[in-house]
Amino acid sequence: MSPGRIDYYDDPAAPAANSLVPSVNVVVVNDAGEILMIRRSDNDNWAVPGGAIDLGESVAQAAVRETREESGIDCEITGVVGIYSDPKHVILYTSNGEVRQEFSIVLTARPLSGQPTPSSESSEVRWVPTSVVREYTMDHSMRIRIMDYLERKASPVIT
Template sequence: MVVSEDPETVAERLRERARRLRERAVAEHADDPLMLDPQPIDPPPHATDDPFPSSVEEQLDRLPGVGGLVVIDDGRVLGVKQGYRDGWTNPGGAQDPGESLAETAVRETREETNIEAEVTGVLYARDFAIDYGGPERVHVPLVVFTGRRVGGSRAAPLVRVSSGEPEIEDVRWFDAESLPADFRDRELILELL
């Protein structure tokens, strides 16, 4: 049985958990990563109207952490176009129980693109600060790793989010000249290329 906690305690415990996960990921994969300020966000458009979590465990059931992977292969970066959001981004998604954020990034890349990749470093780390309409934003750790392709061939999965849009509409490789203007973290990725 999960016991409800006061919102300030839930928010503080989640901030501390996010800090520990970010620090662990960085310690394992980078010497001097870019640490960005928290990014305020609303819950994803395909998510249900979740209220402020009554416990840490409730939030961990929703979204414990996010790992992304900027995959570079032969001077190109792997991009995905999500069906429920405008623009292009790198593959990534929600952490599963027992996974590190690096393991999440590798798994999500395989699931979203059919590309096998390995982590080579950390591009940046930050928190998502989610507004559930409570007294404080809920912090969820996000680490975007760098990686390289080790196998597979690109293909978009036939998976839909709860609102019916495809999770991934398209998967493509882009070189520096063809990288779309609306690619998330475009300037950081151009520096890698």
């Protein structure tokens, strides 16, 4: 079975982008300082929750919805890590041939309720200590976002 999503970063063999879809990712951090991570069903890589912003919802609403849908955790948005729109990062969705240019707003949040629960979009969900998060298999762009969070930059990253 081939993955439903293939990420390319600065790859001359990458297909040309044919769409741009605003999306969110959420770095949810619990009281122990652990990051909520999901193992994506579409490519088996680890990531923080996230997805497309639907018409009629705000960035914060999309972030809370996507986190709940993918992880079972309800959260409250607390800040911004950055805005990521690097045209060198494209995502191929093999089901329909869509090739998206990256456009993701990465937010921070704290959990309010719920238990880590897999969904159709996540095969595993867990709280990961920041000391080991670097060891997890993830796409290059997701690693950049998480490292930017861990560096606690003075102002949001804009790429």
